[in-house]
Amino acid sequence: MLNRVVILGYGSLGRRIEAMLNGTQRIDGDVRAIGFLDNASEGPPVLGGDDLLPEVDARYVIAVADPAAREDIDRRALAAGREPYTLVHPRAYVEDGVGVGPGSIVLAGACVNIDTQLGRQVLINVNCVVGHEVTIGDHTTLSPLVFVGGGCAIGNRVFIGASAVILPRLKIGDDVVIGAGSVVREDLPPGSKVAGVPARPLGKTS
Known part of the structure; x- marks a missing residue:
């Protein structure tokens, strides 16, 4: 059908x-x-x-x-009574043990490593790399070429700009915005807005 x-x-x-x-x-x-x-x-x-x-x-x-x-x-x-469609491109590499939540999208060239869990309606854009045992919360977006190190915990409604790097084992709170090309080296509290190398605070998202 x-x-x-x-x-x-x-x-x-x-x-x-x-x-x-x-x-x-x-x-x-x-x-x-x-x-x-x-x-x-x-x-x-x-x-x-x-x-x-x-x-x-x-x-x-x-x-x-x-x-x-x-x-x-x-x-x-x-x-409205509709159900989401989950979309994983065949040229994305999704390893064993990865959970892909309802409505999530994983685009071509993305690599999602073992035992990572994607929440509901997560967007993993082209050529992203997500390390092992990462958790990504609901409605979060990874722009093209983002790198997320292993063991990170990323909250809900997070926006990560193109080519940003998040080093391993960091915690990123809900509603965080990370600017394109940033390198995040420390935990970020909810509502943070950061950019730069290394990433520095620019204010709050709300």
């Missing part, structure tokens, strides 16, 4: 996911994207806004990187 998937968000990430499901990068012949829902875009292939969620007979993929937005969209989709 063909699995129907609607993509929530019509940005570059959404179009990349559509190519994985329908186009030249198609990864599974039993899955088909039926279109996009996006409140800020109109016209084909956008079917309409997310107010159509109760009417769309399909599972959903969230194609938005912002963690707070991912959480909000996820909540509204669940309230």
Whole structure:
């Protein structure tokens, strides 16, 4: 039976996911994207806004990187009675013992090492490396080329910018923002906003 998937968000990430499901990068012949829902875009292939969620007979993929937005969209989709679709690209390397939470996305070239646990609606972007025995909380985003050392514990709704490095065995609290190219060498409390080499505080996210 063909699995129907609607993509929530019509940005570059959404179009990349559509190519994985329908186009030249198609990864599974039993899955088909039926279109996009996006409140800020109109016209084909956008079917309409997310107010159509109760009417769309399909599972959903969230194609938005912002963690707070991912959480909000996820909540509204669940309230509409939809179920998430979990997406792992065949060119991602996911080792034994890795748990991938509902709705999470692991894109091409990513490497997720043994006994790591991804929460709900986690986004692991292209060419990321996640070490062994890492935990990543719900609605967290890793931008392209992020490195997370083994044994780290990363909270909910964390945004990690492109090419950032988090050294092993660190704890990153909820709602943290880490700037692109940063090197994190110490634990970060909830709500921190950091950037630089080494990463230094820039303020609070809320």
